[in-house]
Amino acid sequence: MSDRNPVFAGIGTLVEVIRKLYERPRPFTWSQEREIRGDHPLPIIYLQHDGTTAGFLRSLETSILENAPDVPVLRVDAATAARHSLERWRLGPPPSTPDGQDGEDAAKAYERPREPPLLPLLDEARDGLSVHRTRGRRLSGFTRYRVADLLTGTKLEAPRTRDDKAEITAFLKQWAGGGARAPDGGGVAEALNRLVQQVASSPITLMFGLFWLGYRIARLSRLVPASVPGLARESHWFMRRQAMVVPKHSRNFLDFATRLTVGHRKPEMETSVKKLLVHAFLEDLRVIYRRRHFKVFPRLDGYRRTGYVVLLIGNATADNGAGELLGLINSVRNETGDFDPLLVIAAGEDPPPEPIEPGKIVYHPAKALLALQDWWRHLPDKRQTFASDARHLPFRLPPAAVPANEDRLPGDDLSVWRSDAFACRRALWLTRSSVLRVAGLGAVAVLLFPLSGFALRQLEAGCALRMPRLGSRVSVRAVTFGRDDVQCVGYSADKTQIFGSNERLRLVQKKVLDENEAARRSHAANPGRPYIGLVFFAAFTHKGSLQDTDHAVSEELEGLLLRQRIQNGKSSTEPLLEIIIANGGEKMREAPRVTRDMLLSLFRRDPRLLGVVGLDRTVVQTEEAITMFGGAGVPAFGTTLTGTGLEKRSPLYFQMVPSNRFQAILLAEYARSLRATRVVIYHPLGQGDDTYIGSLVKATKEKLREFRIPIGDISWADAGGDLHQACDVDRHKEIAFFAGRENEFSDFLRAITGGCADRGTLPAIVADDAISRFVANAGSRRSSALAGIPVSYVSLGSLLVLADSSCSEQGKASGAQGAAQLASFCSEYGALYKDLAAKLSAGEKPGLSWPAERVGLTFDAAGVFIDSVLSIRRDGPWAQAATLDRAAVAQRFREPGFASTGVTGLIDFVRSRAGDHRNLALLRIANIHDINERPVCVFMIGELYQPGQRRDPRTHCPVPGPLRSSARK
Template sequence: MLIRRPRLFERDGDLDRRGDLPLPLVCLIREPGANGFLLTLDRALAAKIPKSPHVLATPADAAKHQDAVLPLLHALHEKLRGGQFGRTSFKRFDHYELAHHLTAVGLTPKQVKFDRPIEGVLRSWGRHRMFGAADELVDKAGDRAQLLMASTKFVGRLFGLYWGRDRVPGLGRERRWFMRQPYMVPRHSSDFFSFAERLTGDRRDSENPEQLRKLLVHAFLEDLRVAYRRTRAGFFPRRHALRRTTYVPVLLNDVDPAGWELLRLVNEVRNETGELDPLLFVTASAEFPAEMAQPSTPMTPNVAEEAFSTWKGRLPRRRQLLAEDARYLFVSLPASAPEGTALPGRDRHAWEVESGEKPRREPWLARRGIGEMLTVVVLLAALAWPARSWWQHWQADCAFFDAAAEGIATKVVPIDGQDQCVGYSDNAGQVFGKNPRLRLAQENVFAQNAEAARLHESSPNRSYFSLVYFAGLTFNESLPASEHSVAEELEGLVIRQRDLNRANTGNEPLLRIVVANGGRKMQDAHAVARDLLVPLFDADPTILAVIGLERSVSQTEKAIAVLGEHGITTLGTSLTKVGLDKLSPLYFQLAPDNDMQAELLWMYAQKIEATKVTVYSSGESDAYVSSLVKAVQAKSAEPGKVVSDDWWRSAPVLSQVCLDGTDRRTEIAFYAGREDEFGEFVRVLRNNCKTLTTLPGIVADDAVSRFVAHTPGRTASEFSGVSMAYVGMGASVVLAGASCVAGKHEALAQLKAFCSGYRALREEHSTKLTGDDKPVAPWPGERVGGLYDTASLFGDVVKKLRPDGGPAPHRAAVAQRLREQPFEAASGRIDFRDDRIANNRSLAILKLQDIHDITGPQGIPTCELMIARSQRSGPTEVRDCPAQG
C-alpha cells in the first residue's frame, strides 16, 4: 500500500492534500525467528515491480564506502544509480554527487592573488567538457593567454562586474540550489565558489559536521525529488516523472548505529525543510534505536493500516515541533507461522488483498509511444490545412512557398468548379496560366522587371515607375482564344519595357509591370482588387495605375469602383460597356464605348445598303453584351424594328438559312457576344449551306478579335472560305500588316518604333514557341498595339512630370496629367481632355476574306469603314482608312 504513488490530483482525506504524500520511516522490530522478512520482501518487490527502483542494503554494503562522509547513504546512491530499472532508473544524482565529490577534494595552493583553485575543480566537474578543453588550450597558449584572462577578470572587478563571477557552465541549477538550501548557512559565503570551498576536505574540519551530513542527505533527497517532479514550471507535464507510479522502497536489514543515524538525519531534514521526497525506508532490526529517548511502542501488523492513518493524523503537529520521532512508524515483526498454521482472519485478508494488488499503470498519456503518437496526430492535424493548401496551390500552378516573397501575393479560389490561382506577381516565382505563349510573355515581362531594378540601382536618378496589368490569366478549355489575346497584351507591354529599360538612354524612365490575375473571365477581380491590389498600392508608391481589366463584367466593374475609392487610377484598354466612367472618377478608357460601336454598325449597314440587320446575342447575363445590344437598338434608324435573337434559342432557324434558296448577301448577321461562342455561331449559320455565296454578311463585335488572334480556333475546316467582318479598335496597327511584322513602317514615328520592337518579338516566338502557339498572322495584333500605347502613355506622362529624373510622380499628378495633354500613339491619338472615355479615337470595320486562311498578304484584314467622334458629344464622322502595309 505504501509504495503506491497517488495520482497527480488524487486527494488524501487524512492529510487533506492532493498528489504526493509524506512517507513514514517504517521500522520493523523483529521478534525472535523473524530474520528473513526483508530478504523475502525484496524478492517479492523484484517480482511485482521489477522495473521500479527498490534496493536492499546492509551494513556490509556501507563498509565498502568508508571514505564517504555517510557510507550507508553513498551505498544507497550506488545501488539506485544506473539503468537496472529500465526507463524509471535514476541516471543522475547531480546535487549529491557534486557535494560528495567536493568532500574528497584537496585544493591546490593559489598561484596568483585572484586565483580560485575551486573554479578549476568545478569546471572539470561540469557536464560541458568543452570549457575544460578551453582551459587546456589556454594552458598550452602560455603565460600571455593566462595573463590576458587574469587581466580581464581584474578589470571586470574594477568596474563592478560581479554578475557571473561564481557561475560555472553546466552547474547553474546546482549553484542556485546550494546557495538557497538551509544547511551550512550559505549566506555566510560571499559566493558559490566560497561555499564550495567550505565543503572540500581542507575546510571540512572548520564546519559543523551535523550540518554537512544534513546537506548530503538533503542533496540526495533533492535528486530524487527532481526525478519524481511531475510538472515543470508548475503546469508543464514531465512524462518520465509521470511514469513513476511507485515510490522508492529502500530496505535496510540489520540496522546498525550508522543506519539509525541515517534515519535520524532523514527525519530531521524532512522536518526542517518541509519538502516531500519519494524515499520509503523500511528497516528491520531487533532493537529500538538507542538514541531515541522515549521509543514508541510498535504496532502489530494486523493494525498497521490504522497505525498509518494515525501517523498521518499526528504528523502535522509532530513535524511542526521538530519531534525526533515525527517520521517514524514502528511495527512489530512476528516470527513466521509454522507451515500449515492458519492465519487469523484479518491477517489472512490482508495477505489476500496484498497479493491481488498491483502497481498502478503509468498514465495513458505518459506511456511509451502514446505521447509520440498524439504528437504525430496533432502535427498531422496542424499540417492538414497547410498540406491541403499546398496541394491546392500545386494543382493550380500557384506559388506556395514563393508567395511569401516580395512581389508575389496569391491565393487559390474555385471558379466554375476548378481551382484557379489568382493574385499578382512581378517575378518568375509565379507565372499564371498554362499556355506556352502566355507564360513566355509573362517571363519576358519579369525579365524586364529585373533589368529595370538593376538599372535603377546603378542609375538612381532615373525615374522608376510601375503599372499593374490586371486581366484574366487562367482559363479552362472553353476559353482557349482568351489566352492568346491576353498574351498579345503582355507582348505589347514587353515591347515598351524593352524600349525604356535600356542603359545609356539619359533620364528615360524605367518601367516595371506587376501582372495580376482576376481568374477566368475576371470572376474574382473584385476580391483580388480589394484584398491584394489595394494593399499593394498602399505599400508601393511607385505603382501609378491599374491597366488592362480585359472584360466588361460585374466583377470588373466592382474592381474599378473599389480601386477608385482608394484613389487608384484605372485604364481599361479593351472595355467598351457604356457608363463605366461613372464607377470611378479615376477611370479612363482607351477604346470607344458600345455607343460608338453601334453607330459604326449602322453606318456600315448604310454604306453597303444592307436590306436587313439581325442582331444575334448570347442568352447569358453579360453586362458587355447587354450594353452592346441596347446600344445597337437605340442607334437604329427604326429602333422598334431591329431583330435581336438569342442565337442559341434560334439555332434551328439559323441553320435553315440556306435551305429556302433566298439570296441573303445583302443582309447582315451581327454577332453581339463573346469570342468563345463565335466559332459555334458560324458553324450553325452555315450548317446547310453548300455554297457560301448565299450567306448573309457576318459582322462581329470587338470581342471577336480574341477569336481572330487564336490560330487553332480559326483553322477548323468548317470555316474554310467563310469571310467575316469585325470591329477593330486598333486598325492602324492591324493594317500596318506585313511591313510592320518585318520591322518596317514609314507612316508614323510611333508606329515605326512599335514595329521595330514587334519584329524582334516575332523572331523570338519563332524559336521559343511551336505549333499553334506560334503567331502566324501577317499583321500585328491590335491588342499588342493597345497595351504598347498604354505603357507609352504613362511613360510619356512620367517623363513630362519628371524631365530630369527623380522619384516616380504622385498618382494624382499622373491622373491630372492624363486629362491635360494628348498623346500620339501607334494606334492613333489618345486624348482625354474632353472625356475620360476615348470616343474620339478611331473605330473600324475590318474584314477577313477567309477566316480559315490568313497567311500571305491577301490574308491581312481590309478596312471597310472607319469612324471617330470629333469632340465630346459631337458628331461622328467617317474617316479615311489608313494605308495598308
C-alpha cells in the same frame, strides 16, 4: 449583522450583470453592442448600501469562490487596509513590550525598512492577489508594481551627496536576487588580465572573454545603457511602454529609478507617481491575460483564463483611500486606452465618492442591464474627453427584504444565490493539457508529412510553394471555381510564380519578369533614375483549353513587354518600367477578391506603382474592381473594355477604346452606307455577369432605331432552328451582327452558313470587337467548315492592324504613316515575333503576319503613363523626384494640351475619359479560314494618328498621302 445572504429588489439583474462582466468573452467573439471583438472594457462599479445590505460583497465573494473557480476574486476592507499595510511592512509603532523582553530589541525588530506605500489599499490588493491561485496556477508576481512600489518607498542614504546611481543599482540588484556590486563599467583591467591568462585554455573561453571585454568597453563609452541584471523586462516597460512619469526626462533606467525614490521625487510628481503604481499594477494583470506572445504566437495561459479578476472593496469612502484609488484607475484607463482584466466593485454607505461628477445618475439594481448598455454606449465619448467618471457605474441598493416579505420579490431575486447564477465557462478545450498533447503529436505528424492538404491544393492550382527570393513580390492563393477546377489567383513580380498553362502565355510572362529584373539592376546602378510600375490585371487561368483567350491575354502582355524593352533601353533620364502580373481567374471572377485582399495593399506599400492596365473584359466583377481602385486613388486603364458607363465607376478610370455606344454608331453608319434593308442582332440568351453583351445589344438597338434601320433580334439559344432559313430567302442586303464572345463565334458561323448551297444569298456577317481574339488565333480558324466565309469585325486598334506585314516579319514600319513611335515599335515587335516563332510549338506560334491590335493597345496604354511622367518632370524642380504621386500622373491625363500619340492613334482624355474620340473600324477578311488573308478597312469613325491625316471620303478609312498643314503638333 445577520450572516444570511441579503436579497433585495433587483438583485437578480445586478448579479447577472456582474457575472456577465467577469466572464471573459471567447477570443473571437464579436459583440454587436460594443462593436469590439474579444475582451471588453470593464467599469468601476460602486454600490451604495445601508446596514441591511452591507453583507452583499461578502456573499458575492463566497459565491464566486465556490461556483466560479476560474475567476480570481479578492475582498479588501478600505477602512483597515492602511493599518494592515503598515503592519505587513512593519512600519507601525513598536508593539508594547511584554515582561521579560528587552524593549530595545523589540524596537529594533520593528525598525522601519522603508517608507509607507503611497497607495495602501492598492498594496493590500496586490498582497492578496499575489497568493491567489486558479486551478493551481498563480495569478501574478506583480513584478512591475513591486519595483515601482519598492522605489517609491526607498530613501537613499545620502541623496545628492554621493553616487546615487551606484547605490540604487546595488539596491535593485540585491532585490532582484543578484550580487550587490553595481555595473559601473569598471573591472576592465581585471577582465583583461583574466583573458590573457585563459586565452590558450579554450576557444570557447576566448570567445566569451572577448564578448565580456567588448561589453565593458561599450559600458564605459555608454554605448550600452545602464541596466540591472534580472530587471531587463521591467526596466524596458518603465522606459518604453509607460508615460505616466515621463521616462524621456532620464538618460536610462537607473536615473529614472532614482527620480522615484524619496528625497529625489519632487512634490509635484506625487499624482504621476501614483498613476504609475496603478498602471504597473494593471499591466501586471494585463500581461498574464494576454493571448499572444509578440503579437503572433499563441499564449496558452492567456487562453485558459476565462474569468476576469474581481476586486471587491468594502467600506469605501472618500477619506480612506478608496475614492482616490477609483479615480486613479479611471484616469489610467482613460490615458492609456489599454484593456485591463480588473473588475472593481466598491461598496459603502456614503454616496459615490469623488471623482464621480455630481448629478451623475445612480441606477437602481433592477436597471443594471440598461445601465451597463448605457455605459458602454457613452464610454468612447467620455474616454476621449478624459471624463473623471468615464469608467464609473454607480448603483444604490434598496433595503434588504426581511424574511416575512421575501415572497413579494420576483423569483429571479429570491433564487439569486443559487450556484448556476455565478458559474463561469470552462477554458477552451483546445488549451487543456490532454488535448494539447494529442494536438501536438498531430501537428508534428502533419508538419513531417511532405505534402499537406494546403500544399496539394497549391500544387493543384499551379501556385508557388517555395518562398520567393528576398525582395521579390508575390502573393497568390488557390481558389475553387467548381468541381475539379482550382485556380491560382493573385499577383507576381517574380518568376517564382507563373500563371496559366498555355505555352505562349507562360513564355511571355517569363520574358516580362526578366525585364523586371533588368530594370531593378538598372535602378540599383542608377538610383536617381525614375522607376515606375504598372499592374497588368487579366484572366490568366481557366479550366480546360481556351486558346483564343490565352493568346489574347498573351498579346496584351507582349505589348507591355515591348514597351518595357524600349523604355528600359533609353537614356538615364527616362523612367524605368516594371510590370506586375495579376490574375483575376477565369472570366475575372475573382477580380474583386484579388483587388481587395492583395492589390490594394500592394499599391499602399509601393508608391512607384502608378496604376492598373488591362482588366480583360466587361463583367460585373471587373466593374467592382474598378470601383475599388477608384476608391483607393489608383488609376485603372481599360485597354479593351467597351462597356458603356464604366467611367462612372471611378473618377480615375480611363479607357483606351470607345464604348459600346460608338460601336453601335459604327455599325449603324456602316449599315446606312450599304443601304442595308435590315440588321439582325444575334446574341446569347442569358448574359449573367457579362455586362458587355447586354450594353452592346441595348446600344445597337437604340442607334439602329435612331437611324431608322429595321432590326431583327435572335437569341443565340434559339438560333439553331432559325439561322438555316437565311438560305431560303435572299438576304444579301441584310447584316447579321454577332454580339457575343469569341468562344461562340465558330459555332455561330457554322450555324448560319451550314447547308447553304448559295452563300451569295447570306447576309453580310459583322462581329463585335470580342471576335478579335478569334481572328488572332490561327487554331480557331483552321476548320474547313469556315472556308470561303467573309467576315467583318470591329477592330479597336485598326491602324496597327493595317500596317504592312513588314512590321512583324522585317521589323520595319513601311506600310503605315503618322505614328512617330511605329518605327521603334516594329523594330522590337519584329524581334519578338521571330523569337516567339522560334521557341513555341507550331500550334502556339503567333498566327497573324500583321501586328495584333491588342499588342498595340497595351503598348500605348503604358506609353500614356510614361508620357505623363515625362510631362510632369519637365514642369520644374518640384517634379524631379524618382517617384511621382500616381494622382498627379492621372491628373495630367485630363489637362488641356496633354496628348499621347501611340501606334494605334491619338490618345486624348481631355474631352472624355472613355476614349470616345478614338478611332474604331470595321475590318473585313474575305476568307476567315485563310490565315494569310489580310484585313481590309471597310468603315471607320474617330480620330487617326493626327487630325490632318487623309481619309477615304466614303469609308473614312485612312489612305496613303501627306498630312495636311493643320496636323496636330
